[in-house]
Amino acid sequence: MTAISSFAALTAHLKDVCCRKRLAVANAVDEHTLAAVMRALDAGIIEAYLIGDVAAIESPHLFESGHSAHIHIIDCPDVQSATLEAVRMVREGEADILMKGLVNTDVILRAILDKERGLLPPGETLTYNAALEIPRYHKLLFFSDPAVIPSPTLEQRKAIIRYAIATAHKFGIERPKVALIHATEKANPKIHYMQDYLDVMQCWRQGEFGDVIMDGPMDVFLALDRERGSIKHVPTPVLGDADVLIFPSFESANSFYKGLMIFAGAEMGGLLQGTSKPVVLTSRSESIQSKFYSIAMGCVLC
Amino acid sequence: MTAISSFAALTAHLKDVCCRKRLAVANAVDEHTLAAVMRALDAGIIEAYLIGDVAAIESPHLFESGHSAHIHIIDCPDVQSATLEAVRMVREGEADILMKGLVNTDVILRAILDKERGLLPPGETLTYNAALEIPRYHKLLFFSDPAVIPSPTLEQRKAIIRYAIATAHKFGIERPKVALIHATEKANPKIHYMQDYLDVMQCWRQGEFGDVIMDGPMDVFLALDRERGSIKHVPTPVLGDADVLIFPSFESANSFYKGLMIFAGAEMGGLLQGTSKPVVLTSRSESIQSKFYSIAMGCVLC
Numbered sequence: 001m002t003a004i005s006s007f008a009a010l011t012a013h014l015k016d017v018c019c020r021k022r023l024a025v026a027n028a029v030d031e032h033t034l035a036a037v038m039r040a041l042d043a044g045i046i047e048a049y050l051i052g053d054v055a056a057i058e059s060p061h062l063f064e065s066g067h068s069a070h071i072h073i074i075d076c077p078d079v080q081s082a083t084l085e086a087v088r089m090v091r092e093g094e095a096d097i098l099m100k101g102l103v104n105t106d107v108i109l110r111a112i113l114d115k116e117r118g119l120l121p122p123g124e125t126l127t128y129n130a131a132l133e134i135p136r137y138h139k140l141l142f143f144s145d146p147a148v149i150p151s152p153t154l155e156q157r158k159a160i161i162r163y164a165i166a167t168a169h170k171f172g173i174e175r176p177k178v179a180l181i182h183a184t185e186k187a188n189p190k191i192h193y194m195q196d197y198l199d200v201m202q203c204w205r206q207g208e209f210g211d212v213i214m215d216g217p218m219d220v221f222l223a224l225d226r227e228r229g230s231i232k233h234v235p236t237p238v239l240g241d242a243d244v245l246i247f248p249s250f251e252s253a254n255s256f257y258k259g260l261m262i263f264a265g266a267e268m269g270g271l272l273q274g275t276s277k278p279v280v281l282t283s284r285s286e287s288i289q290s291k292f293y294s295i296a297m298g299c300v301l302c
Numbered sequence: 303m304t305a306i307s308s309f310a311a312l313t314a315h316l317k318d319v320c321c322r323k324r325l326a327v328a329n330a331v332d333e334h335t336l337a338a339v340m341r342a343l344d345a346g347i348i349e350a351y352l353i354g355d356v357a358a359i360e361s362p363h364l365f366e367s368g369h370s371a372h373i374h375i376i377d378c379p380d381v382q383s384a385t386l387e388a389v390r391m392v393r394e395g396e397a398d399i400l401m402k403g404l405v406n407t408d409v410i411l412r413a414i415l416d417k418e419r420g421l422l423p424p425g426e427t428l429t430y431n432a433a434l435e436i437p438r439y440h441k442l443l444f445f446s447d448p449a450v451i452p453s454p455t456l457e458q459r460k461a462i463i464r465y466a467i468a469t470a471h472k473f474g475i476e477r478p479k480v481a482l483i484h485a486t487e488k489a490n491p492k493i494h495y496m497q498d499y500l501d502v503m504q505c506w507r508q509g510e511f512g513d514v515i516m517d518g519p520m521d522v523f524l525a526l527d528r529e530r531g532s533i534k535h536v537p538t539p540v541l542g543d544a545d546v547l548i549f550p551s552f553e554s555a556n557s558f559y560k561g562l563m564i565f566a567g568a569e570m571g572g573l574l575q576g577t578s579k580p581v582v583l584t585s586r587s588e589s590i591q592s593k594f595y596s597i598a599m600g601c602v603l604c
Binding site: 251 | 453
């Protein structure tokens, strides 16, 4: 498999493998969610299970789309039961991917985290990984965690890294280059998260993360810009060519990607991590495009 | 005074006021530093005091530039004494702005922090503020602190904010809009730095920061993008029009600006804060352009 280096390449790849994934959408009643689902139907990559109030779902353009053979509506008038039903379908193998529609994040997270009826296997860590397509970067850039764990512990950090590497592998990147991002390369253990990075590097040297290239702490210049990075004279095999950025805290990952979406034309897709099946949990402020890319990521990961 | 909304407007303003500031450069022997000083001489905004090994400074293009009347060389063959001499000149009023040349950051910081012969008055906090010119943003964006204080305490945070506001005022922004940046608007005090933000907002309501607009915590979308911010339905007077971003930690500020420099064509100038006089302390990986903009910022701030 050739590495998938853009979202266009991702949808092309999914069309090639020609196998629709079953997407269960919890309370699929809002325009943004339905528009993203429509785009995935247009791309021919999903079978849609829309769970919610049937009167709210049955918007005319869905059924004039020519995709009606791939749309299945499950009537569930209240949000709570629509959410539980979507989670149940995914848990019991009736669907491959869960997607949040018009549901409060708290409500769906509670359903996902439920020990008996949820989607998080024991011992796993709930976190978030996203792929960013930046017009001026030469490939997709995966990064964690912009949304779920504010200040990861060392164990959470290691799980975050394992999931990010697994995602990169699914995109056909055989030996991903993983950069542990911080403000500086000087690993002063008095600075927050630096000791964790030193410990992670030690684990990597002992083979804990498999056959990947890892280095850090390093700054964004060193990870993503060969020219600016070279001026620093810090030798690293990652130099300007990172596949995966691990950010120290969720506020740093969050500010990084939002700045690039506003000012660099970046597009993003992302998924919850640690769950037994892919979960699309985009926020209101994300575009239809982002939601569609997230669905496509879910398709390649399940 | 009209607000200065770009670096071009900044140099135009400095030419208008027509008063050269005296720049003392510690160990002014590297190409990058000398090129930035040359640009400031071309712009007619400084009188240059180049301190260092005279043989290394006297590059032909400096003296063929037609600026020789505004260039003063002070022979100081070793780095340590060149640094101390530059700091002394600024402290004793013989120069207005200090600039780091080919000196280790540790060495010049030690000289600046020296209680008796340094540049940090008692009670002040050493931190960093920078201005970012992003092609797609409608004005200069000031932000703190990408470089000096890893995890500010509440007292340090308040100093950081005071200095950033003072800088915005010097740029002619009468009532700057200050955004306290985080990954989310939900001020959960269990999340790192959120309690400090709540305390800062309380101080602002009590008038501690003067006549400025302040809000937070908020994310980068809300602070800088009216359209994406509006979708969140979080009412804020800052919405998409921030002048100043206060970042929770230095790693978040650092990743934010470096991403935008690489992928959004952003340019930056920055200065140490808390010192009695402006200090230009750019790093090796910053461009000649950035160093020049930092000098220009120093000129408007002294």
